[in-house]
Amino acid sequence: MAKSYDVIIVGAGMVGALSAILLAKSSLRIALIDRHDGEYQLSSPPAYDARVSAISSQSKALLEKANVWQGIGQDRIASYDNMVVWDGLGEGYIDFNAQATAMPELGHLVENAVLNQQLIAQVRRSENIDLYLGDTLESHELSESGVRVELTSGQVLDAQVIVAADGALSKLRTENAFDTIEWDYGHHAIVTTVEIAQPHENTAWQSFGEEGILAFLPLPSVDQKHFVSIVWSVPPKEANSLMALDDSAFCRRLHYAISKRFDILGLTQVRQAIPLRQRHAKQYVKAGLVLIGDAAHTIHPLAGQGANLGFGDVKALVEVLEKAHRRGEGLGVSNVLRRYQRARMLDNIAMAAGMESFKRLFSTQQPLVVQLRNIGMKQFNKGESLKKKLVARAAGLSSFS
Secondary structure (H helix, E strand, O other): OOEEOOEEEEOOOHHHHHHHHHHHOOOOOEEEEEOOOOOOOOOOOOOOOOOEEEEOHHHHHHHHHOOOHHHOOHHHEEEEOEEEEEEOOOOOEEEEEOHHHOOOOOEEEEEHHHHHHHHHHHHHHOOOEEEEEOOOEEEEEOOOOOEEEEEOOOOEEEEOEEEEOOOOOOHHHHHOOOOEEEEEEEEEEEEEEEEEOOOOOOEEEEEEEOOEEEEEEEEEEEOOEEEEEEEEEEOHHHHHHHHHOOHHHHHHHHHHHOOOOOOEEEEOOOOEEEEEEEEEEOOOEEOOEEEOHHHOEEOOHHHOOHHHHHHHHHHHHHHHHHHHHHHOOOOOOHHHHHHHHHHHHHHHHHHHHHHHHHHHHHHOOOHHHHHHHHHHHHHHHHOHHHHHHHHHHHOOOOOOO
16 A cells, blocks of 8 residues: 655755755655665764765755754864965965855855764654655656655655655656756866864865865864865876875875965875766756756865755755645646746756856966966955855855846
């Protein structure tokens, strides 16, 4: 016998779990499905997990609304109120400052595993959510009048709509023939956490130079020791060379890549190399099915906006489905789901295009281009109103539309 819900969400990562919690607050009945067992083994500081997310003001507000942010220990959150971006091949730089933009901070850094753990804990406390962990979709049927899925466990579920939050390699997106625009960035991102000798000054540091695109993201200090998460984007061949180095040699290269601004004392996590690929679905919705988060779009991590774009999808989808539910409209009806698509697609495309242009501009080492971009950075740094607008956009307080 099938169990009935209003919404089935496939994928209990950050985006899927947050969607479930917020939709459940509207008295909607939610089924949340994931192949993962829902258990997250956290490392102990200062061995912070290598994968972290930059959380904007809008994303923080959503997590607070879901009663998730309040459960994260302050020893696992690092706020940053400055961001310094510079050209490692010249003298151009841009300094973003929270005080100058009348914001308490520019954002927060939180380990992905910490966020996932707190989200699942809140899901378990939500009366209107049934969890199907360690399970996957065996088959599914879609229509505007209702959807049905069968799980590998044999359980059959009915609902009005399926939300695909199953990640960049979304099986639901592929099986339902969503067309995508995608290409390799020609970069791998090396991520790890390191101890540095100097305080990070609650600042996110980012360098564009001959050693690639390198971000130093502040993490909480422990016993007056200072730590950062690094995201180092380089071509695949260079990534292989860096991964082959021993820790000491890697730290020496890292010291040079960050323009010797910090002395690197050592690694506190094993390095990971992640291939980077841009991907954007041409449509986010079909009758009975909607894509959110990485299932709909992935971008280069150089601005740290991947998680925030996904949370922006959550906010828009929850608003659309809540309003449709109050009106008595079918949640899987194409006309309803297209409201979500209209709300999100322009912003997501604009961000993806911006990241691609930024990456191309700073990947080249041609002398004339280097000279022109340094001049441009110096001029932009003087334009406080432009910087305020960019910071507001990154915080989720404004849009491109």
